[in-house]
Amino acid sequence: MNESGKAAEGRTTHERPVVASPSSSITLCTSDKSLPDECSAGEHVPGEVGIWVFVLGDMLVFGLFFTVFAYYRGLNIDLYLQSQTSLNQNYGALNTLLLLLSSWFVVMAVSDVRNSVNSNVLKKSSPANKDGLAQQNTSHPSKRAAMLLALAFLCGLGFGLVKIIEYTEKISAGITITSNEFFMYYYIFTGLHFLHVLIGMGVLVFLCLKVRAGISGESDLVLVESGATFWHMVDLLWIVLFPLLYLMK
Amino acid sequence: MNTKSQVLCAWCGVIFLVLFSIGWVLLARFLPPISPALSANDVAAIYQQNTGAIRIGLALAMISAAFTAPWVAVIAAQMKRIEGDSPVLTYSMLVAGAAGILILMIPTIIWTVAAFRPERDAELIMLLNDFGWLLFVMTFSPFFIQNMVIGLAIFGDNAEAPIFPRWLGYFNIWVAILLVPGGLVTFFKTGPFAWDGILAFWMPLVVFFGWFVVMFMALLKAIKQQAQSA
Numbered sequence: 125m126n127e128s129g130k131a132a133e134g135r136t137t138h139e140r141p142v143v144a145s146p147s148s149s150i151t152l153c154t155s156d157k158s159l160p161d162e163c164s165a166g167e168h169v170p171g172e173v174g175i176w177v178f179v180l181g182d183m184l185v186f187g188l189f190f191t192v193f194a195y196y197r198g199l200n201i202d203l204y205l206q207s208q209t210s211l212n213q214n215y216g217a218l219n220t221l222l223l224l225l226s227s228w229f230v231v232m233a234v235s236d237v238r239n240s241v242n243s244n245v246l247k248k249s250s251p252a253n254k255d256g257l258a259q260q261n262t263s264h265p266s267k268r269a270a271m272l273l274a275l276a277f278l279c280g281l282g283f284g285l286v287k288i289i290e291y292t293e294k295i296s297a298g299i300t301i302t303s304n305e306f307f308m309y310y311y312i313f314t315g316l317h318f319l320h321v322l323i324g325m326g327v328l329v330f331l332c333l334k335v336r337a338g339i340s341g342e343s344d345l346v347l348v349e350s351g352a353t354f355w356h357m358v359d360l361l362w363i364v365l366f367p368l369l370y371l372m373k
Numbered sequence: 374m375n376t377k378s379q380v381l382c383a384w385c386g387v388i389f390l391v392l393f394s395i396g397w398v399l400l401a402r403f404l405p406p407i408s409p410a411l412s413a414n415d416v417a418a419i420y421q422q423n424t425g426a427i428r429i430g431l432a433l434a435m436i437s438a439a440f441t442a443p444w445v446a447v448i449a450a451q452m453k454r455i456e457g458d459s460p461v462l463t464y465s466m467l468v469a470g471a472a473g474i475l476i477l478m479i480p481t482i483i484w485t486v487a488a489f490r491p492e493r494d495a496e497l498i499m500l501l502n503d504f505g506w507l508l509f510v511m512t513f514s515p516f517f518i519q520n521m522v523i524g525l526a527i528f529g530d531n532a533e534a535p536i537f538p539r540w541l542g543y544f545n546i547w548v549a550i551l552l553v554p555g556g557l558v559t560f561f562k563t564g565p566f567a568w569d570g571i572l573a574f575w576m577p578l579v580v581f582f583g584w585f586v587v588m589f590m591a592l593l594k595a596i597k598q599q600a601q602s603a
Contacts, residue, residue, distance in 0.1 A: 178543035185551060185576070192565045192572060302560055312557060312566065319553075 170234075171350030179357045182320075186361055189316075190368060193309050200305065207306035208370065210299065215290045216370040219283050223359045226279030230328075230352045233272035237335060240266045241345045266339055269348075273332040276355070280325040287318055310369055317361055324358045327351045376600040382447035383592045386585050389440040396433025397481075400426045406510075406569040407502060409562040416502050417495035420488050427488040431481045438477035445470030448523065448588065451537070451595045455530045462522040462529075469519040476516075480509040506558075510568040513555040513577065520549035520584070534602075536595050544587060551580045 169176065197204045294300075294307075301311040331351045334344065398404045407419055420427060445467060452463040487501035527535075527542030555577045558568040565572040 172539060174538075174540035174543040177540045178547050181544075181547040182550070188576065189572065196564070305564065308561070308564070308566065312554070316553070319550075 171353045172346050175350040175353050179353060182357065183361070186364070189313060190364065193313070193368065196305060196309075203304060204306045205373070207304060207310075208372075210294075210297075211310070211370050212290060212293070213370050215286050216366050219286050220362065220366050222279045222283045222286070223362050226276040226283075227356055227359045229272045229276040229279065230355050233269040233276070233331075233335070234348055234352045236266050236269035236272065237339055237345055237348045240269070240339045241342060244339070244341065266335055269339075270332050270336040273328055273335060277325055277328040277332065280321055280328065283321055284318070284325075287314070287321075313365055313369065317358070317365055320358045320361065324355045327354055376596045379447050379450060379596045379599075380593065382443035382450075383589060383596065385440040385442075385447075386444035386589055386592075389437045389444060390582065390585055392437030392440065393434050393477075396430040396435075396437060400430030400433065401484075402426065402430070403484075406506065406574060408569050409503070409506065409558075409567050413495040413499040417491065417498040420491040420498055420502075424488055424491050428485065431485045431488065435478055435481040435485075438474050438481070441470070441474050441477065445473070445519075447592060447596075451592060451599075452523065452526045454536050454595075454599065455526050455532075462526040465522045466519055466526075469515040469522070472515040473519060476508065476512045480505040483508065506568050510555050510574055510577075511558050513552040516552050516581070517549045520545045520552070524549065534598070536598070537591055541587070541591050545584075548580050548584045552577045 291311075299307055301308055328351065331348055334347065339345075402423065407416060448470070449463050449467050452466060453460050456463050483501055483505040487498050487505070491498065524542040524545035527537045527539060527545065530536055530539075554566060554573045557566045558570075558573050561567040561570070561573075564570055568574055
């Protein structure tokens with residue numbers, strides 16, 4: 125679902141000129157330099173290129189984590205299967221839902237911001253507004269996008285609460301990081317992922333405030349897309365982590 | 374503007390890498406690490422059989438650590454160009470970098486103490502060996518802060534011709550996060566999170582050394598840009 129979410133986001137990008145009126149979409153793709161790259165190149169990389177250095181690097185590391193886990197699991201499969209039964213799948217499933225929901229909110233928020241930026245560009249590039257009105261249009265607040273980002277943040281908060289309840293239950297049952305190999309991975313992987321969730325929640329708050337204060341142009345869209353890319357990665361990592369720890373037989 | 378001393382400082386990072394590799398890896402043969410799962414007698418035997426090479430190697434590694442001082446200074450000088458009058462991230466980087474020198478230097482002395490009287494009680498040798506390794510691998514936090522503030526400073530660079538490319542900011546934050554598993558070595562004597570494990574040791578080690586190479590290239594570029602613009 126996460127993947128399809130991303131795909132949907134990409135599709136919105138390419139459909140955008142069609143949504144606008146035909147004549148203005150021509151203006152979009154030919155004249156204005158401040159326009160998104162995808163118009164001229166046909167390929168759009170969401171966010172700034174640097175965030176992908178981070179995301180791909182981070183996924184590489186988690187890939188290494190999962191490979192190490194799979195290797196040691198293969199050496200002692202009974203221990204892993206037996207330990208897995210003491211995990212609460214409901215918590216894991218609930219957290220999966222929360223993150224997927226939050227990703228959906230983020231996708232819609234990005235779409236809002238993108239529309240808002242494009243409508244700004246349209247107004248600016250139309251000759252009638254060139255003299256007087258361009259100044260006014262530079263600030264175009266998007267309340268809906270801010271609300272969606274806040275909802276995504278609340279989902280993250282819910283994820284955190286469930287995680288804390290889950291950790292508390294485990295620890296009070298005497299299951300800790302040193303209990304056995306499986307729980308070592310359980311605590312470290314979910315802990316590092318939780319660290320990502322916390323960073324991502326900080327990013328969402330930052331974006332929410334930024335969007336509330338007003339969307340002024342292409343640079344804001346790049347910022348929102350970069351943050352959204354990070355949040356989708358956090359979601360994606362959990363979608364791998366959940367079956368790996370809770371479900372795999 | 375004369376930027377020769379900056380170039381010299383940047384090269385000190387390379388000198389550190391080379392000297393440390395010769396001393397710590399080739400002579401002392403601390404790579405791969407002495408396993409935390411070994412018995413006291415096995416650990417003592419390593420120090421007894423290899424005493425001379427360990428002493429020379431660790432002395433070299435100790436010397437190499439000081440070369441990170443000019444290295445940290447040149448990073449600070451370039452960060453200061455970004456931050457201008459409010460260089461708090463630069464200062465954080467300097468302080469964390471100074472702590473980093475000690476983290477590289479003190480373990481070499483602790484291991485040296487073990488190699489100083491290798492005939493002493495095996496349990497004591499193991500104590501010193503543990504002390505050195507835990508100090509060396511577990512203390513990721515100053516390096517974490519160092520990389521984080523470099524990344525944040527790069528993100529704050531709004532100049533038309535930025536001093537460092539923005540991807541380098543993301544790279545530094547990525548490196549910072551990769552160093553974190555080192556902090557877990559207190560719990561384990563075997564497996565990927567022990568001090569000789571793939572995730573707590575090898576990954577941070579490779580990333581840390583890779584960071585030197587990437588930063589070296591970026592620094593030379595930034596210094597060149599500074600020389601041309603002045």
